[in-house]
Amino acid sequence: xxxxxxxxxxxxxxxxxxxxxxxxxxxxxxxxxxxxxxxxxxxxxxxxxxxxxxxxxxxxxxxxxxxxxxxxxxxxxxxxxxxxxxxxxxxxxxxxxxxxxxxxxxxxxxxxxxxxxxxxxxxxxxxxxxxxxxxxxxxxxxxxxxxxxxxxxxxxxxxxxxxxxxxxxxxxxxxxxxxxxxxxxxxxxxxxxxxxxxxxxxxxxxxxxxxxxxxxxxxxxxxxxxxxxxxxxxxxxxxxxxxxxxxxxxxxxxxxxxxxxxxxxxxxxxxxxxxxxxxxxxxxxxxxxxxxxxxxxxxxxxxxxxxxxxxxxxxxxxxxxxxxxxxxxxxxxxxxxxxxxxxxxxxxxxxxxxxxxxxxxxxxxxxxxxxxxxxxxxxxxxxxxxxxxxxxxxxxxxxxxxxxxxxxxxxxxxxxxxxxxxxxxxxxxxxxxxxxxxxxxxxxxxxxxxxxxxxxxxxxxxxxxxxxxxxxxxxxxxxxxxxxxxxxxxxxxxxxxxxxxxxxxxxxxxxxxxxxxxxxxxxxxxxxxxxxxxxxxxxxxxxxxxxxxxxxxxxxxxxxxxxxxxxxxxxxx
RNA sequence: CGGGGCGUAGCGCAGCCCGGUAGCGCGCCUGCUUUGGGAGCAGGAUGUCGGAGGUUCAAAUCCUCUCGCCCCGACCA
Numbered sequence: 001x002x003x004x005x006x007x008x009x010x011x012x013x014x015x016x017x018x019x020x021x022x023x024x025x026x027x028x029x030x031x032x033x034x035x036x037x038x039x040x041x042x043x044x045x046x047x048x049x050x051x052x053x054x055x056x057x058x059x060x061x062x063x064x065x066x067x068x069x070x071x072x073x074x075x076x077x078x079x080x081x082x083x084x085x086x087x088x089x090x091x092x093x094x095x096x097x098x099x100x101x102x103x104x105x106x107x108x109x110x111x112x113x114x115x116x117x118x119x120x121x122x123x124x125x126x127x128x129x130x131x132x133x134x135x136x137x138x139x140x141x142x143x144x145x146x147x148x149x150x151x152x153x154x155x156x157x158x159x160x161x162x163x164x165x166x167x168x169x170x171x172x173x174x175x176x177x178x179x180x181x182x183x184x185x186x187x188x189x190x191x192x193x194x195x196x197x198x199x200x201x202x203x204x205x206x207x208x209x210x211x212x213x214x215x216x217x218x219x220x221x222x223x224x225x226x227x228x229x230x231x232x233x234x235x236x237x238x239x240x241x242x243x244x245x246x247x248x249x250x251x252x253x254x255x256x257x258x259x260x261x262x263x264x265x266x267x268x269x270x271x272x273x274x275x276x277x278x279x280x281x282x283x284x285x286x287x288x289x290x291x292x293x294x295x296x297x298x299x300x301x302x303x304x305x306x307x308x309x310x311x312x313x314x315x316x317x318x319x320x321x322x323x324x325x326x327x328x329x330x331x332x333x334x335x336x337x338x339x340x341x342x343x344x345x346x347x348x349x350x351x352x353x354x355x356x357x358x359x360x361x362x363x364x365x366x367x368x369x370x371x372x373x374x375x376x377x378x379x380x381x382x383x384x385x386x387x388x389x390x391x392x393x394x395x396x397x398x399x400x401x402x403x404x405x406x407x408x409x410x411x412x413x414x415x416x417x418x419x420x421x422x423x424x425x426x427x428x429x430x431x432x433x434x435x436x437x438x439x440x441x442x443x444x445x446x447x448x449x450x451x452x453x454x455x456x457x458x459x460x461x462x463x464x465x466x467x468x469x470x471x472x473x474x475x476x477x478x479x480x481x482x483x484x485x486x487x488x489x490x491x492x493x494x495x496x497x498x499x500x501x502x503x504x505x506x507x508x509x510x511x512x513x514x515x516x517x518x519x520x521x522x523x524x525x526x527x528x529x530x531x532x533x534x535x536x537x538x539x540x541x542x543x544x545x546x547x548x549x550x551x552x553x554x555x556x557x558x559x560x561x562x563x564x565x566x567x568x569x570x571x572x573x
Numbered sequence: 574c575g576g577g578g579c580g581u582a583g584c585g586c587a588g589c590c591c592g593g594u595a596g597c598g599c600g601c602c603u604g605c606u607u608u609g610g611g612a613g614c615a616g617g618a619u620g621u622c623g624g625a626g627g628u629u630c631a632a633a634u635c636c637u638c639u640c641g642c643c644c645c646g647a648c649c650a
Contacts, residue, residue, distance in 0.1 A: 012599065012611070013585045017643060037642065092649070109650075143574085143648050157650075200650070209650080218649095302647095315647075409650050441650050477609050511610040518610095529609055539609090 001470075002505045006044045009033075010516050020216045022452035023148030025461050029520050031469075038145025038153030045520065048469035049448045050156060054135050056187045056466065057158045057442060064180040066131040066160050071113045073137060077103030079112040083420040088312065094141045106139035111417050111439060114161040118435060119423040125165050128425060128435070131173055133160035135444065149445035150405065151218070156444040163418075163435040165427070170436040174412050177440040181210050181408045188447055189464025190407070191454060195221050196231035197409065198303055204413040204439075211404030212450040221404045222386045227396020232404075234303045236386035237393040244351040250368040252336075257365045261331025263296045266365060270356060273297075277356045278349060278369070280333040282317035282325060282341075285309055289317055289325055293335055293345040293377060295352070298384040305383055308344065326360045334358030335375035336366055345377035346384045405450045406443070413437040455544075461521030462544045465567035470502035472560065473522035477510035477529040487528045490538065490553055494526075497557045518543065523567055524560055 008030040017034070018024040026032045031046030042050055058068065077095070080086035086093070086105075094106045107113065114132055122130065138157045145153050162173035178194065185192045190212050197209040209232055211221050223230035231237075260266045267274050277296030282289055283305065290309065294300050306314055319330045325341055326333045334357035335343060354368040357375070369375060386393075388401040415434040417423065424432045448467065455462045465471060472494055476487040487503070494501045502522060504513045510529070517525050527539040537550040540559065551559050 009583090011584065016579085016585070019644075034642090090648090138650090140649075144644095144646090146643085151649085155650095159650090197650095207650095406650065411650090439650095443650070446650095475609095479608070509608055509610085509612065511608095511612085514610045516611085527609075531609060 001501070002503045004505050006502075008043070008045055008516075008520070010519055018148065020147050020150070020453070021456055022150065022216075022449040025452050025456060025519070026148055026449065029461055032148065034148075038142060038151065040149065040152060040154075045469045046448075049463070049467055050444055052467040052469075053188060053444050053447050054156075054158070057135065057184055057444070060180045060184045060187070061133050061158070061160060064131070064176045066133045066162075066177075068134060069132050070134050070136060071107070071110050071117075073107055073139070074104050075107050075110075075113055077105065079116055079421075080105060083112055083417060085112070092140045092142065094139050108138055108140040109157075109439075109441070110134070110136075110159055111161065111413070111437075112421070115417045115421045115423045115437070118163055118418075119421060122163070122425055122435075125425055125427050125433070129162060129164045129169050129173055131160055131162040131177075133158060133440075147216075147449075149449045152445065155446070158442040158444060160440040162438040162440070163423075164438075165425070165433065165436070167414075167436055170412060170414075170438050174410060174438050177410050177438065178208060181410065181440075181442070184442065185210060185212070185407065185447070187466050188451060189455065189466055190447070190451060192407065193221065193223070193230055193402075193404070195223070195404070196229075196235050198232060198234040199411055204411040204416060207409060207411040209404075209406045210408035210410075210442075212407050212447075212454065213402055214405055214450065214453040215403050216453055217403035217405040219404045219406050221402045222388070222390075222399045223402065224392035224394065224397035225400050226398075227392060227394055229392045229394040229396055229399075231386075233385050233401075234301070236399075238347075238382050238384055238386045239391055239393055240347040240382075241351040242391075245353040247353045249370045249373060250354050252366055252369045252374050254359055254361075254364055255367055256363055257332075257359075258363045260363070260365070266356065267296065270365070270367070272356060276352075276354075278335065278352065280335055280338070280358050282322055282333060283314045284317045284321060285311045285314050287311075289321055289341050291325075291333070291335065291338055291341055291343045292383060293343065293349050294384050295346065295348045296356075298346065298348065298387070300346075300383060301385045305344070308379070308381060308383070326358070328358070328360045328362055328364075332358045332361060332364060334360050334366060334369075335377070336360070336369055338375070342379075343377040344383060345380045347380050347382055348384070349377070350380055405446065405453065407447045407450055408440075408442040410440045411438060413439055456521075459515075460519035463521045463523060465523050465564055468500075468521070468523050470500045470520075470522045471524060471564065472499045472501045473517045473520065473525045474501050474503045475510075475513045475517055475525055475527045476504070477513065477527055478531075478533075479507075480530050482533055483528055483530055486533055486538070486553060490526065490528060490556065493553075493557060494560075497561070499560065524563060526556065 010030045011028045015027045032040045135158045139154050142153050145151050164170040192210050192212045194208045194210050197207045199207045220233040222236045260269045263274055274296035279294050279296050281292045322330045350371045356367050357369045359365050390399045418435040423435045427433050452461050476483050491503050523543050525541040532538050537552050539548055540551050541548045
């Protein structure tokens with residue numbers, strides 16, 4: 001295509017609204033434009049990338065035995081009420097009423113819709129297994145959309161739903177999807193890792209997230225340095241300490257700690273490391289207030305806590321509650337003598353000896369407090385975030401930390417939805433059975449954005465061959481008849497050879513074209529000008545390496561074929 | 574929802590503190606020259622200063638309210 005026929009509004013300057021590199025480059029290279037917070041128009045170039053990713057997804061989903069369909073964006077409240085998610089999903093679910101005052105929502109995911117389809121249309125075990133997928137716009141009214149396509153409110157997602165006769169079949173489908181995801185992200189040229197994950201609002205029994213490793217990722221991943229263990233921090237289990245400390249217990253005493261409210265203030269003032277402190281955090285569930293004890297250098301994992309408490313919402317208690325429960329202002333809560341609320345201790349706590357805790361009194365802490373002797377808890381369990389240096393829960397090394405972008409998520413759902421919506425089939429004995437389900441998502445736009453995070457330099461995007469909007473950027477840099485003629489012939493030859501070519505036919509200077517080409521990031525640039533033509537050659541520049549070669553027009557097709565074969569077989573990291 | 578910040582030309586920003594009727598760079602349009610890494614010269618167009626209300630002789634500037642956007646947190650495939 002010719003540049004003059006496409007809207008490619010490249011920007012010289014960095015847009016003020018963008019923070020991370022993929023967002024900046026998507027705006028600068030003219031891929032997307034914002035319409036509202038978290039809502040974007042895909043411009044021609046951006047759409048081409050999206051379509052490439054979709055195509056790869058389609059091929060791999062079809063290969064894995066899934067079938068494509070398309071469900072509606074709007075769905076009636078009744079289906080959501082059946083599973084309870086009309087209430088449970090919260091404000092992220094964008095609701096509205098139609099002209100008849102009937103409740104609807106914009107689909108943030110489609111378990112209800114597909115399960116409804118299944119129960120209406122599928123009756124027999126003979127029809128199973130089934131796996132349906134769609135690539136469709138989702139809407140989630142995110143609290144804080146950010147980073148362009150990384151976290152939009154409206155976004156493209158591939159979602160798939162499998163139905164099986166039993167657990168074993170479901171596991172097989174899960175594995176097929178898991179393998180398909182590996183192929184998809186590999187083909188997209190991404191460096192990624194599958195990690196164990198929490199199931200969140202989708203629910204179900206187990207899940208894996210596919211994480212693109214990038215410093216700008218919003219997720220924290222822990223992985224063992226020697227083994228195969230890898231998990232989202234939300235999920236990563238923490239082993240209890242192997243051996244408790246056994247220093248002799250010293251007598252507990254009270255010390256003044258004026259204005260020392262935070263861990264940092266207390267450790268600095270008392271000159272002790274944070275791991276000698278026990279933090280007492282008060283959480284409100286709406287129904288009750290509970291105390292959570294974790295070591296000073298550990299962080300409470302609120303997902304683990306919610307599961308223990310069996311609630312979906314918790315928040316740190318406000319100053320008024322803290323004062324009511326501890327009879328001290330915020331910052332001095334401690335477990336010694338704490339009464340009237342349930343106390344949960346992380347399992348690192350009982351192993352400690354002679355620790356510092358809050359004194360439940362203004363400007364006061366207790367030192368040399370000891371488990372059992374001075375304080376205890378109603379339950380002791382894993383309540384904290386794993387962190388770098390912890391032993392792997394699979395006993396296969398020490399944990400390390402990385403940041404990741406969640407581009408895909410596969411879930412074993414079990415019968416959560418089939419049960420709630422009575423999605424059953426008849427087995428060979430004529431008995432009614434619940435379908436065992438799985439669901440599998442891929443963020444299409446996020447995958448494209450992740451690719452930019454991993455493939456760019458200071459000049460712009462460096463697209464992996466498989467998802468580049470165009471493979472060849474044809475750049476005539478002289479105004480002569482000779483160059484025009486050679487460019488036209490090359491363009492036609494390249495198209496005939498099957499390349500997707502962007503022909504910069506603008507009357508701009510060479511520098512402008514070179515800079516835009518580097519920004520847009522097609523894998524290969526073909527420069528045609530009087531200088532080279534005088535020697536009978538054009539110039540081929542490989543965007544990633546920057547290597548330029550002089551090639552005769554008759555050799556260009558085989559030359560680019562060779563380069564693109566290499567690009568396909570070895571997606572760069 | 575809490576904290577912070579920003580809304581001035583298509584984009585990036587100055588002007589606001591200290592009120593006097595809006596400016597810079599890039600882009601855009603016209604002409605000439607130029608033409609292999611973001612050209613030069615000359616000329617030109619473009620603003621309800623996010624919106625509403627108030628104070629004032631006078632408001633981009635001060636006050637109140639409101640809307641939008643960005644960042645941090647909480648939240649989230």
